[in-house]
Amino acid sequence: MLRFIVFVLLCQFSLLLQAVTLDNTTNRVDPFPLDEFYVDEGTQADMLFKLTKTNKSQLQKIDNLSYVSGAFWQIVNIENQSQKRDWVLHVGDVLLSNVDVYVIGKTMQHVSATYQTLSFKDFMLPTGYALNLTLEPNQRFVIAVRLKGQLYDKVIESSIMPTAYFDKWAAQHTLLYLLIMGAVLGLAIYAIFLFFLTKDISYAWFGALTTVGCLILSFEYGYFYALIGLDEINRYIDVSIGPLYLLLLLAFSHNLLALKRSPKLNLGYWIYSIVMFLSLVFSASQGLVIFSLVTASTNLLTAVIVIATTILAIKKKKPAAWYLLLAWLPITVVLFAYFFMDILFQGYVPNIDIDYYWFLSIFLMDLILLLGVANKLNILQRDKRVAEKLSLEKSRFIAAASHDLRQPLHSMGLNVSLLEKYVKQEGLTFLEHIKTSLASANGLFGSVLDLSRLEAGVLKVDVQAIDLSQMLHELCKEFEPQAVSKSITIRFRTSDAWVNADELMLERILRNLISNALQHTENGGILLSTRMRQGSVLLQCWDTGCGMEQSALESVFSEYKQIKTKRLKSLDNIDLSLCSGQNLGLGLSIVKRFSTLLNISLTVGSKVGYGSVFSLLLPESEEESVQQTKEDTEFNLSQNNEFNYSIWLLDDDSEILEAMKATLESWGCHVVSALSWPLLQQKTNNLGTPDLLMVDLDLGGALDGFAVINRCKKKYIGLQSALITGNTAKEVLQKAKQQQITLLHKPLTPLKLRSLLQRL
Amino acid sequence: MKVLIVDDHPLFLDALSEVLRRFNRSIKISTAVSADLALSIIEKTPTLDLVLLDLGLPGLDGLSFLKQLKNLSIVIPVIIVSSSDDPIAISQALALGVVGYIPKSHSSEQMQQSIELAMRGEQVIPKHLLKLINDLSSEQEKCLEQLNLREKQLKVLELMAQGLSNTEIAEGLFISSHTVKSHTTKIFNALNCKGRLEAVLEAKRLGLLIG
Numbered sequence: 016m017l018r019f020i021v022f023v024l025l026c027q028f029s030l031l032l033q034a035v036t037l038d039n040t041t042n043r044v045d046p047f048p049l050d051e052f053y054v055d056e057g058t059q060a061d062m063l064f065k066l067t068k069t070n071k072s073q074l075q076k077i078d079n080l081s082y083v084s085g086a087f088w089q090i091v092n093i094e095n096q097s098q099k100r101d102w103v104l105h106v107g108d109v110l111l112s113n114v115d116v117y118v119i120g121k122t123m124q125h126v127s128a129t130y131q132t133l134s135f136k137d138f139m140l141p142t143g144y145a146l147n148l149t150l151e152p153n154q155r156f157v158i159a160v161r162l163k164g165q166l167y168d169k170v171i172e173s174s175i176m177p178t179a180y181f182d183k184w185a186a187q188h189t190l191l192y193l194l195i196m197g198a199v200l201g202l203a204i205y206a207i208f209l210f211f212l213t214k215d216i217s218y219a220w221f222g223a224l225t226t227v228g229c230l231i232l233s234f235e236y237g238y239f240y241a242l243i244g245l246d247e248i249n250r251y252i253d254v255s256i257g258p259l260y261l262l263l264l265l266a267f268s269h270n271l272l273a274l275k276r277s278p279k280l281n282l283g284y285w286i287y288s289i290v291m292f293l294s295l296v297f298s299a300s301q302g303l304v305i306f307s308l309v310t311a312s313t314n315l316l317t318a319v320i321v322i323a324t325t326i327l328a329i330k331k332k333k334p335a336a337w338y339l340l341l342a343w344l345p346i347t348v349v350l351f352a353y354f355f356m357d358i359l360f361q362g363y364v365p366n367i368d369i370d371y372y373w374f375l376s377i378f379l380m381d382l383i384l385l386l387g388v389a390n391k392l393n394i395l396q397r398d399k400r401v402a403e404k405l406s407l408e409k410s411r412f413i414a415a416a417s418h419d420l421r422q423p424l425h426s427m428g429l430n431v432s433l434l435e436k437y438v439k440q441e442g443l444t445f446l447e448h449i450k451t452s453l454a455s456a457n458g459l460f461g462s463v464l465d466l467s468r469l470e471a472g473v474l475k476v477d478v479q480a481i482d483l484s485q486m487l488h489e490l491c492k493e494f495e496p497q498a499v500s501k502s503i504t505i506r507f508r509t510s511d512a513w514v515n516a517d518e519l520m521l522e523r524i525l526r527n528l529i530s531n532a533l534q535h536t537e538n539g540g541i542l543l544s545t546r547m548r549q550g551s552v553l554l555q556c557w558d559t560g561c562g563m564e565q566s567a568l569e570s571v572f573s574e575y576k577q578i579k580t581k582r583l584k585s586l587d588n589i590d591l592s593l594c595s596g597q598n599l600g601l602g603l604s605i606v607k608r609f610s611t612l613l614n615i616s617l618t619v620g621s622k623v624g625y626g627s628v629f630s631l632l633l634p635e636s637e638e639e640s641v642q643q644t645k646e647d648t649e650f651n652l653s654q655n656n657e658f659n660y661s662i663w664l665l666d667d668d669s670e671i672l673e674a675m676k677a678t679l680e681s682w683g684c685h686v687v688s689a690l691s692w693p694l695l696q697q698k699t700n701n702l703g704t705p706d707l708l709m710v711d712l713d714l715g716g717a718l719d720g721f722a723v724i725n726r727c728k729k730k731y732i733g734l735q736s737a738l739i740t741g742n743t744a745k746e747v748l749q750k751a752k753q754q755q756i757t758l759l760h761k762p763l764t765p766l767k768l769r770s771l772l773q774r775l
Numbered sequence: 776m777k778v779l780i781v782d783d784h785p786l787f788l789d790a791l792s793e794v795l796r797r798f799n800r801s802i803k804i805s806t807a808v809s810a811d812l813a814l815s816i817i818e819k820t821p822t823l824d825l826v827l828l829d830l831g832l833p834g835l836d837g838l839s840f841l842k843q844l845k846n847l848s849i850v851i852p853v854i855i856v857s858s859s860d861d862p863i864a865i866s867q868a869l870a871l872g873v874v875g876y877i878p879k880s881h882s883s884e885q886m887q888q889s890i891e892l893a894m895r896g897e898q899v900i901p902k903h904l905l906k907l908i909n910d911l912s913s914e915q916e917k918c919l920e921q922l923n924l925r926e927k928q929l930k931v932l933e934l935m936a937q938g939l940s941n942t943e944i945a946e947g948l949f950i951s952s953h954t955v956k957s958h959t960t961k962i963f964n965a966l967n968c969k970g971r972l973e974a975v976l977e978a979k980r981l982g983l984l985i986g
Contacts, residue, residue: 421858422784425879429790432883433797457880477906519903657898678896733949737850743821751848758849760822765896766874767824770852774845774872 413463421460428453458530462605476517476612480636483512483552486522487543494529501533503559504540512545512552514633520609521633527602528556528629535560539626552633559626568619572607657682658772660706664688665695665723666739667715671763675709678765682772691716692723704731706775709759712740712747724756737771739763777803777822781813781840782829782856787879791827791856791886798887810835814843821849825893827877830857830864838864841871854893856886862907865900869908875899911982918983922965929983931958936975936984 431449438446487507498505514521525543532541539559546553563571610617610631621627662684666672669690676686687702689695692714699705708727712720724736738751741761751758757774759767778795782788788806795802805820807813810832817823826844830837837855844851855868858879865876875898877889889899900908919929927948934944941959945952959971966981968974978984 421879422787425858426784426787426790428880429787429794429883429886433790433793461880477910519906682896748821748849756848758821760849762824764824764852764894766852766894767850769874769896769898770872771850773869773874774850 421457424453424456424460428457462602476520478515478517478613480513481516481518481521483514483545483554483633484509486518486525487545490522490525490529491543494533497530497533498541501537503533503536503538505529505533505543506540507543509543509545510547512547512554513636514552514554515636516613516615516633520613524606524609524615524631525554525556527606531602531606532556532558532560532627532629535627537561547635548632550635552635554631554633556629557626558628562623562625562627563621564623568621571619572603572617658684660772660775661685661702662687662707662709663695663699663705664709665690665692665714665720666709666711667691667713668711671711675763675768678768679772682769684772692718695723704734706735707771708734708736709771710736710738712738712742721750721754721756725754735775776801776824777805777820778825778827779805779807779813779816779823780827780856781807781810781832782827783808783832784829787829794883794886795890797883798890809833810837810840810843813840817844817847817849817851821851823851825890826851826853827856828853828873830855830859830868838867838871841868841873845871852893854890854899860904860907862904862911865904866908866911869900876901876904878904914982918981922981922983924962924965924983928958928962928965931955932962932974932978932984935959935962935971936978 431446431453435446484507487509491505491507494505529541529543536558537560541559542555542557544555544557546555606629607617615634616632618630619627620630658679662679664672664675664679664686665688666675667690672688672690676688679686687695687698687705689698708724710720710723714720714723720738720740724738728734728736735757737757737759739759739761740747743760748758757771759771776799780788780791780795782791785808788808792804792806795804805816807816811834813826813828814835817826828837828840832840835843837857841853844853853868853873854875854877855865855873856877856879860878868876875889875893877886877899878901881889893899915929919925924932930948931944934947939947941952941955945955948955959974962978963969963974966974966977968977975984
């Protein structure tokens with residue numbers, strides 16, 4: 016973005032430079048020096064004579080529209096007009112400030128000349144200068160126009176027409192100009208709007224660059240002209256047309272790149288832009304002819320590049336290519352037209368106002384490219400949907416596969432633990448082996464699930480202060496049997512170290528690192544160490560295993576990735592033999608991903624034959640006071656205030672009532688209990704609707720549980736109720752169902768009570 | 776004590792039954808290989824003390840089974856014994872009144888211990904799963920806050936997801952259908968959706984609706 020802004024600024028600067036240098040370098044011979052052309056009240060006849068004498072042939076030759084550099088004449092024959100009317104002399108595309116107009120006479124012989132000097136005030140956007148004349152009917156006039164100052168533009172148009180017609184003509188042209196610019200601007204604004212809607216940066220580029228292009232164009236054409244009125248601005252504007260192509264071109268090429276991003280194309284555009292920029296700057300100081308040639312060739316170059324890009328895009332056979340082709344087509348035609356006109360007519364193009372075609376082609380290009388960007392977005396969104404679907408299918412597949420594969424493993428696990436009792440001394444070793452394999456198979460499936468969960472973004476990071484030495488101690492204890500069975504040692508050396516990390520993830524990282532070390536170490540041992548670094552704790556896992564080659568180190572964490580790409584190609588042909596070995600690299604790739612998630616730096620060093628070291632740099636925790644109490648069970652025991660319900664109990668058995676009350680209150684419920692209905696009424700008289708009413712069906716009195724619940728339901732609308740009963744008869748069940756009462760069968764257990772509360 | 780085990784893997788059924796018998800000789804165990812079978816057993820013996828349920832059942836799945844069980848208006852405690860540890864499924868099951876969750880990867884001792892804890896009235900859910908479930912619900916809360924929606928509107932959204940009409944939602948929540956209408960308008964605006972289905976899908980995508 017920055018380099019783009021710099022580029023645009025440079026372009027504009029170069030234009031100013033050109034405008035200044037042009038003044039000093041343009042040195043052309045004026046075929047009609049001012050003295051010869053000077054008209055004075057007393058010397059009109061002389062002037063005309065002189066004029067006729069010296070330039071008669073030229074005058075005749077050019078006839079109706081006389082064009083020379085610096086001045087021209089127009090013979091206006093309005094002899095056949097009977098009416099007196101107002102005329103307008105229009106000098107278009109002159110783009111100079113001062114124009115002298117001489118109405119020389121009725122006939123060549125009869126001179127009654129008037130003359131007028133035009134200035135900015137007479138300027139009419141965008142048609143050039145206009146002069147109102149009042150001419151007598153049935154007469155013949157010669158109108159001479161002298162352009163004061165230096166002529167820059169090569170094309171001068173002039174015409175004389177009735178005022179009414181001119182007004183219409185000017186209005187039409189202005190309207191056309193405004194319409195096209197407005198349309199381009201509208202597209203740009205629409206694109207910006209789309210950006211806010213879709214947050215797709217391509218739209219933003221499109222909108223912003225096109226807007227800038229449009230604004231500069233309008234600014235220069237209108238505002239500058241009308242308000243500032245500097246002579247040099249005219250030149251500035253015409254020179255700026257070229258680079259304005261460039262600006263717009265860059266806007267479009269950016270979209271083009273958005274359609275098909277290619278570094279080569281990008282580079283090509285930059286080189287092209289720079290060449291164009293430099294050639295414009297240098298040629299401007301070399302005089303008009305060279306400048307004109309350079310402009311022509313840059314136009315040609317642009318056209319060639321546009322065509323080349325389009326061909327390149329089409330070769331790639333993307334739908335975007337067709338949009339590009341269509342978009343570039345009008346602009347290329349216009350550029351070629353410019354080029355050929357420059358060469359053939361040497362700058363003089365009669366009566367062709369190419370600017371309108373130019374604007375129109377910009378608009379068309381803009382429109383088509385916007386369509387292209389929209390189409391690209393659609394394609395992207397479709398691709399995204401397809402990819403999401405595929406990824407979902409993959410996750411489902413993995414989940415389903417690991418679920419199904421785990422089922423037999425689980426029953427095998429249970430059966431193995433049941434078998435243990437019956438196995439005699441010699442068989443126990445084998446049973447242990449089976450158990451170990453089972454554990455590692457389960458671990459592998461767990462890893463697969465972890466990875467798919469990570470990919471699905473289900474795992475969330477929960478950073479807290481962790482006692483690292485405590486964790487290492489437990490892990491060493493856990494892995495000790497495995498180490499002993501391989502007759503290697505596992506030790507840890509640590510000072511008090513508290514770190515900030517997600518406990519589960521850090522544990523998984525360490526577990527994977529240790530089991531990786533265990534797997535690769537045949538003799539010697541494993542050492543876990545912590546060292547304090549500034550504000551961090553360096554945790555290292557050393558082993559005296561086989562070590563790794565330098566080249567292997569780089570891919571040690573990405574092994575799964577390679578396997579994964581293989582898998583994606585053919586989901587049906589998963590090489591299960593890969594899963595059976597420990598070499599799948601799942602463990603280390605999880606280590607990598609978890610440490611990335613936790614923002615922990617992870618490095619590995621190794622020497623073949625000596626061993627490896629994995630290092631983690633963990634952020635040190637300042638809150639050592641947060642003491643973690645590790646529970647014996649890995650289940651989360653219920654908290655005291657787990658349920659916050661108000662419950663009314665009615666049972667005629669005081670023992671059951673008290674037991675229930677105690678259990679419910681231990682879970683945080685507010686319980687009102689009563690042995691009889693009147694008592695309950697008394698106790699709950701001033702209370703609002705409870706969350707639950709529990710009543711024994713058999714209350715020993717006249718009222719049974721149903722009746723009590725019904726009465727309460729009348730009083731408290733929406734009341735939830737449960738009926739406790741030992742009666743399993745169908746009628747009770749049906750009645751309860753009809754009245755939307757939950758049934759609790761005796762014997763009541765805490766389990767049932769919890770189940771009841773859980774349903775609320 | 777009467778226990779029903781529902782699992783479509785006969786091997787696992789046998790193994791788990793054996794584990795339970797070891798744990799307590801007095802346990803009477805019945806088994807079912809599908810949810811339909813399980814429901815018919817429950818209707819015959821409503822005095823069951825515990826159902827051990829696998830979530831991934833063929834035919835009627837575990838969650839649908841739980842919904843039907845809830846409609847039976849009998850309180851029968853259910854513990855999920857499953858190899859799936861999908862926190863969404865588990866939190867849905869919890870919402871349907873399940874008292875615990877035991878992963879199938881647990882050893883027989885761990886299973887015994889879990890069931891014992893459950894019998895004492897404890898909620899048995901492995902710690903790491905509980906964390907995942909809490910994450911889910913906190914995400915939901917965050918989402919609610921971001922969209923500037925209230926609890927009540929979430930309720931409406933949940934009922935909407937069940938396919939209920941505005942009138943039915945109004946009856947279910949004891950509010951007027953006019954209020955429901957204003958809630959739905961707010962929901963549509965917040966989710967930037969036009970229709971009910973679109974809103975429900977968007978809410979699910981955002982994690983506002985679990986499942």
